[in-house]
Amino acid sequence: MDDATGRRPAPAPEPASRAAPVDQPSLAWVDGAIVAVDQRALPGETRVLRLTSVDQLIAAIRSLAIRGAPAIGLAGALGVALSAYRHYTDGGWDQAAVRADAARLVAARPTAVNLAWAVRRAAGRVAAGPDAVLAEALAMVEEDAATGAAAVERACELVLARVGARPTRLLTHCNTGRLATAAVGTALGVILELGRRGLVREVLVGETRPLLQGARLTAWELGQAGIAYRVCVDSAAPAAMAQGLVDCVLVGADRIAANGDVANKIGTYGLATAAARHAIPFVVVAPESTWDRATADGSGIVIEERDPAEVTAYAGVVTAPPGAAAYNPAFDVTPAELITAIVSEDRVFVPGDARPPAASDPADRERAARPAVAPTASYQRDGAAT
Numbered sequence: 469m470d471d472a473t474g475r476r477p478a479p480a481p482e483p484a485s486r487a488a489p490v491d492q493p494s495l496a497w498v499d500g501a502i503v504a505v506d507q508r509a510l511p512g513e514t515r516v517l518r519l520t521s522v523d524q525l526i527a528a529i530r531s532l533a534i535r536g537a538p539a540i541g542l543a544g545a546l547g548v549a550l551s552a553y554r555h556y557t558d559g560g561w562d563q564a565a566v567r568a569d570a571a572r573l574v575a576a577r578p579t580a581v582n583l584a585w586a587v588r589r590a591a592g593r594v595a596a597g598p599d600a601v602l603a604e605a606l607a608m609v610e611e612d613a614a615t616g617a618a619a620v621e622r623a624c625e626l627v628l629a630r631v632g633a634r635p636t637r638l639l640t641h642c643n644t645g646r647l648a649t650a651a652v653g654t655a656l657g658v659i660l661e662l663g664r665r666g667l668v669r670e671v672l673v674g675e676t677r678p679l680l681q682g683a684r685l686t687a688w689e690l691g692q693a694g695i696a697y698r699v700c701v702d703s704a705a706p707a708a709m710a711q712g713l714v715d716c717v718l719v720g721a722d723r724i725a726a727n728g729d730v731a732n733k734i735g736t737y738g739l740a741t742a743a744a745r746h747a748i749p750f751v752v753v754a755p756e757s758t759w760d761r762a763t764a765d766g767s768g769i770v771i772e773e774r775d776p777a778e779v780t781a782y783a784g785v786v787t788a789p790p791g792a793a794a795y796n797p798a799f800d801v802t803p804a805e806l807i808t809a810i811v812s813e814d815r816v817f818v819p820g821d822a823r824p825p826a827a828s829d830p831a832d833r834e835r836a837a838r839p840a841v842a843p844t845a846s847y848q849r850d851g852a853a854t
């Protein structure tokens with residue numbers, strides 16, 4: 469995608485990278501740079517990237533080196549701070565350049581509303597200078613950790629109420645743990661907490677084609693926690709439900725429309741359909757910042773289309789015939805009526821029980837003022853959604 473001036477940006481210089489301890493935070497601000505776990509390298513290698521430019525950060529978000537709706541939001545906010553310090557010199561302060569960088573960060577991945585919300589919140593402090601922008605971004609990192617813990621607690625209560633306080637068989641999709649957030653995770657955070665209480669009999673982990681966030685990342689986090697799990701191909705999940713192997717499905721979200729329709733990793737809609745068929749609770753866990761009340765329902769959510777090569781090859785091995793075309797949406801939309809409950813740090817939203825929660829904070833009011841976005845995004849070969 470060309471930048472704000474219409475020029476195609478020069479490729480970002482490769483960021484520095486180094487090995488890191490297993491419990492390395494997914495994201496941090498260290499000595500004027502963003503230090504992030506490179507999620508593409510897991511589980512084989514725990515490697516961190518040191519990102520010093522907005523271009524490097526955009527490349528990391530688009531390649532899913534940094535991924536997970538809350539995590540990319542926090543990365544975007546820290547990216548505004550990177551830009552602010554870059555454009556703050558003794559000679560003056562180019563706020564317009566920072567705002568242009570913020571717009572490029574928002575466009576890096578279109579579906580997760582957390583990215584747009586967090587970048588806009590950080591950019592709202594630009595006039596106060598780089599230190600204020602960084603302080604706002606770091607405040608969001610702290611808030612994510614606190615809200616994550618509150619949502620996990622609330623969701624544990626709901627799951628135990630639904631399935632009983634006994635060791636439970638859970639199914640989850642993609643990765644929604646500490647790697648995808650600042651600290652606690654969302655759906656996987658719930659699973660890890662239930663595991664700490666001895667209430668997980670087994671977790672079925674959908675591998676999550678094509679980038680295998682489940683098989684690579686969720687399995688890695690569950691293994692570290694000593695929780696029993698099995699990886700399964702995505703298409704085996706409905707059969708597992710039919711076999712009685714699943715008591716509850718727990719997933720995250722990238723954007724929740726005002727009526728409770730949920731955009732999440734591709735494959736989520738099929739899981740919800742199968743769960744409804746087998747009367748299995750289907751629970752979404754996501755922070756309030758994932759709600760987008762400016763978008764009335766799922767038809768207004770932009771679905772990121774990614775490179776077909778992610779489907780026709782893996783890890784450099786071509787699996788489809790040369791030139792094969794592929795359909796590669798990164799997300800799908802699950803209608804609210806298929807969802808048992810959506811749990812955040814503030815509330816449990818049960819579709820059909822009540823009107824969507826009213827916009828309660830400035831971010832919601834700001835979003836409510838924006839027109840809904842186009843319902844789809846088309847894919848360009850350079851990895852940019854248009």
Ligand SMILES: CSC[C@H]1O[C@H](OP(=O)(O)O)[C@H](O)[C@@H]1O
Nearest residue numbers: 535536537644648720721732733
């Ligand atoms: C708490 S992560 C939320 C959400 O983000 C993931 O998408 P991606 O791996 O493409 O960044 C996935 O949809 C998770 O459920």
